[in-house]
Amino acid sequence: MTSKSLRIWIRVHTWTSLVSMLFLLLLCVTGLPLIFHEDIDRAFGQRAIPDTSAAATTPHLPLDRLIEIARQARPGETVRFATAVRDEPLWNMEMATSVESRKLTAIVTVDARTGAVMRTGDRIRSPPMQFLRDLHAELLLDDVGMWILAVIGLCFVASIVSGVVVYAPFMRRLDFGTVRKTSRRVYWLDLHNLSGILLTVWLLAVGLTGIINTFSEQIANHWMATELADMLGPWRNAPAPSKIISAQSAIETALAAAPGMTVATVAMPGTMMAGPHHYDVFLSGNQPLTSKLIIPVLINAEDGSITDMRSLPWYAQALFISKPLHFGDYGGMPLKILWALLDLGAIVVLCSGLYLWLARLRRSHGNAHPSEFQLTQKGATDDVLA
Structure with missing residues (x-):
């Protein structure tokens, strides 16, 4: 690598790291409890637990009966969406004053x-977890925060790539795992380089999935405006159905058409996800690795036939896959613990990088051209290798 190329890569790594550093520390700190959000919410009593009076083999009631029970619990309201709680005999019923309303009431x-x-509650998460989620996902700034985090995510990915380009060749000169203790700065430099290399793949995965998650609302809106609109288009001007089949028969029809799948969510006729003429039954795989692969099945609400069934486009599938991958939701508690340890490792990378930059900045005060940070070929090599 030439002196000029090395100088460019070091500057890219330095400034993309500095731009994203404090934000990433915030994301790592807030992300740590969010990895265990279900367990924490359950401890706060925010997550429902199954009725202990029933045996695990007890057959399930028809979905229509469960919908009626939810309506009785909230007089004057109706169910917009029914979502099955994975691996538990529970259904979450999203209530509203009317099926067309977009405002959730409970x-x-x-x-x-x-x-x-x-x-019965107005949200799934406990207040502490909801606050951390909003801080982690949008910096409490709604759409503005999402765009800021998208830029930070891109800087983070650039920082990782440039860090590998700059440090990997020099790290080959040391035995793997070497952390020298000749000085405090050398110790932190080796620790930063080693932990960064060890975490490279995970950091890239979390960074890229974080960027995708940032655009979740835009991705969902685009899918609704294109794919879903195309699925519902032929019935746009059709007369209202004279009768509505049961929700249970709709999910049975959908499941029969997709063996090996399970029901994730049912959108009721009249909602924005189904239109007035259909149930929209969203199916997912029944294994951990396929559980986020979603297939929407449109069921004619009048005669019970399937009118459309298609896989989500690649960008929507990427969103559904990236959400659990970002927080390690695929493998139960063991993977969550691994994700937490990797998150702590990322904090070490960030803190050590910040320390190294501050130490180098202090050394540069006596230099005639501190803005260059001694980025000659020799200076850059010395700075990387200490």
Whole structure:
């Protein structure tokens, strides 16, 4: 690598790291409890637990009966969406004043075996987890925060790539795992380089999935405006159905058309996701690795036939896959613990990088051209290798 190329790569690594440093520390700190958000919410009583009076083998009630129970729990309201809680005999019913309304009024959780209402609330997350989620996802700034984090995510990815380009060739000169203790700065430099190299793949995965998640609202809106609109288009001017089939028969039809799948969510007729003429049954794989692969199935609400069934486009599938990958939701508690340890490792990388930059900045005060940070070929090499 030439002196000029090395100088450019070091500057890219330095400034993309500095731009994203404090934001990334915030994201790592807030992301740590979010990895365990379900467990923390359950501890706060925010997550419903199944009715302990029923045996695990008890057959489930029809979905229509569960919907009616939810409506009885919230008089004057109706169910817009029914979402099955994965691996538990529970359904979350999203309530609204009308099926066309986009304003959620409550979530009623019903045990599918007994019909018992296990919880009623206006949100799934506990207040502490909701605050951390909003801070992590949008910096409490709504859309503005999302765009800021998207830029930070791009800087982060550039920082990782440039860091590998700059440090990997020099790290080959040292035995793997070497952390020299000749001085405090050398110790932190080797620790930064080693932890960064060890975490490179994970950091890239988390960084890229974080960028994708930042655009989740835009991705969902684009899918609705294109794919979903195309699916519902032929019925746009059709007369209202004279009768509505049961929700249970709709999900049975959808499941029969997709063996090996399970019900994730059912959008009721009249909602923005189904239109007035259909149920929209969203199916997912029944294994951990396929559980985020979603297939929407449009069921004619009048005669129960399938009118459309298609896989989500690549960009929507990328979103559904990236969400659990970002927080390590694929493999239960063992993967969550691994993700937490990797998150702590990322904090070490960030803190050591910040320390090295501050140490180098202090050394540059006596230099005639401190803005260059001694980035000659020799100076750059010395700065990397200490």
